[in-house]
Amino acid sequence: MRWVCLLFPRLALEGALRRRPDPEAPFALIDGPVARQCIRAANRAARQRGVRPGQALGFAEALINAPLFKAPDAAPLSKAPNSAPDRWSRSGSSQRLETALFDVDSVERWRRRLATWAYGFSAQVSLHYPHALVFEIASSLELLGPWPRLEARLRAELGELGFSHRLVIAPNPAAARVLVNVHDGLAVDDTGLESALATLRLDRAGLASIDSDRDILQTLNRSGFQRLGELFALPRSALARRFGGDLMRHLSELRGEWPLALDYHRPTPRFSRTFEFDQPVHAIAGLAFPLKRLLQELSVFLIGQDAGVERFRLQFGLEGGSVQHVGIGLLAVQRDPDMLLELTRAHLERVRLEGPVLSLTLFAPRLSDYAPTRRELLEGPARQAQAWAALHQRLVARLGESALRPLVEHREHRPEMAVLNGAGPRARDASAGPSRPGWLVPAPQRCDGDVVQLLAGPERIESGWWDGGDIRRDYYLAQWVDGRHAWVWCEPGRQGWYLHGWFG
Amino acid sequence: MSGLESLLDSRQVWRAQTGVDSDRGEAVASGHAELDALLPGGGWPSAAISELLSAGAGNGELALLWPVLSRMTREGRPIVLVSPPGAPYPAAWRRAGVVLEQCHWLDVQGREALWATEQCLRAGCCGAVVAWLPQVNNRLMRRLQVAAASGNTLAFVHRPLAKVTEASPAPLRLRLHRHAELEILKCRGGFAPSRRIAFGGGT
Incomplete structure (x- = not known):
């Protein structure tokens, strides 16, 4: 058994930053009662200006708006700090601290989303430890390559999503969780586990969560213990007598001697995610960024589920409370984010917004089985068929299903019915x-x-007397005045010629 | 004689040559023997636009194109008609040897027709793309020509007679006269005889 523990130290901040068009602009999460709001977390741009967690909001805003020291890229102060903020279209040289309220629930939501992502690597993903994910990887290593390659892939995908992280792989989840407190990128196996744990300081070893009534950490410190190794060296019976069975059990869990029963995360088979805007969006073009984000998240979700979508729905929450629905139907099951974005954009070109948009929800109620086709493996006709399927999809997405028509021959004498109405x-x-x-x-x-x-x-x-659309015509091939060949008819016994086709 | 040499050397006079860039592109046999004999490479320039100018439908444009289109569909390659002048009559297309399952037509106009033509050309999976684009100008023709070259797709663009006098980037320009007669207006890499050529039309 090999367990990966991923620790997300800035989950709330980075989750919120994913919803910002410019993650490099100064941004902070704020917390506390309205009158005394203070900084909970700040992004790099804000930290560079001196914004720190715990500062009062007013103080932090002053740091950004009117820096006492000259920041290297300080823009002129003529930009009044309280001029009407146009947060949406603001460029990177913004001189205003953007803020959002810290939301405990959003941390949990993002953690569950990341668990769904991790589900793509392992069927045993647990949210047991706060701020972290643990999942078993031994059974997947054969498929996903040796650990260094999988580690690089995990890190690359998290980097793409914008989440900073630390990770450790260890023989059991409890050890992985405590080791990630001080290590990043550590890989220990059964033989190295004991020594890796032994050097761990007691205050980083997860002891505080053992017993909330007694401060076991303080007791141990007063007894002169500093590191886990010193506890491992004691006889177990003496340890249990002095500090209780819970500590014994915790230490056994760390060494993998006591199995840990974890609840595993089961992702829901539906995708629903909302993007809320600070300012109303008036044009489809303004939805490009949120759409890209949501489709990327949909794609991550689908890969985690090993599924694809065939149709999904966009819901525009409009000013005034009404909702505009746009159904997106694809011709084939998809999950590639670029492809989804291109097709969705093509669909939206035919959509008119019914009003200013305050929120965008992407809702995929049903997932479909996805069979990936590796383009580079296909040759000749198969590759061409795939290219045609992609072209077909692109044309239909933009022009509508009725625009691209097949040629179907019907057994019907009346030309209009045979060609245009497809009867018979x-x-x-x-x-x-x-x-x-x-x-x-x-x-x-x-x-x-x-x-x-x-x-x-x-x-x-002469046909069609049975359905009321009866005709009786004499058709001729005729020469037009300019030499072209036309198909004309007249009704027997009547005057008047009618043009009905061209011999091309 | 020396006077001619010096003129040639000073690049004031260019000597017409056959096959100057015959290695540039391949050709697809048109299926009309007399026409193939005249066209450089022996057929329609593949990966390029052939421009067909006519007064409208009924000039034998299908009799001209059906041989190559039917061959493409029989090889299992899809063909796309973009905004044709009427609804294709399946019985006639089938009789011409076209595999109907491989034949698609796009009933769109204006900008969408241009967009669709370019998409089909770039995709590189169509056996041939035939488009009727009365609105297209020189600049857009150049764009389509680039698309056809990058997608390596055989393309035909129908334009009205009014565009005869306009310059065009298409390497081959044909004018359709009365039914089943054509005149080569321009053909890159070959000589265009200034007579009308009857192709095996007949309906």
């Missing part, structure tokens, strides 16, 4: 009937003066 059963026998023009004009047009000569005909078409 499909013709199966490829019998050579009478000559037909390559083009059919959508509706017959009166054309009395334009025909100079009849070249062939007549062919009587």
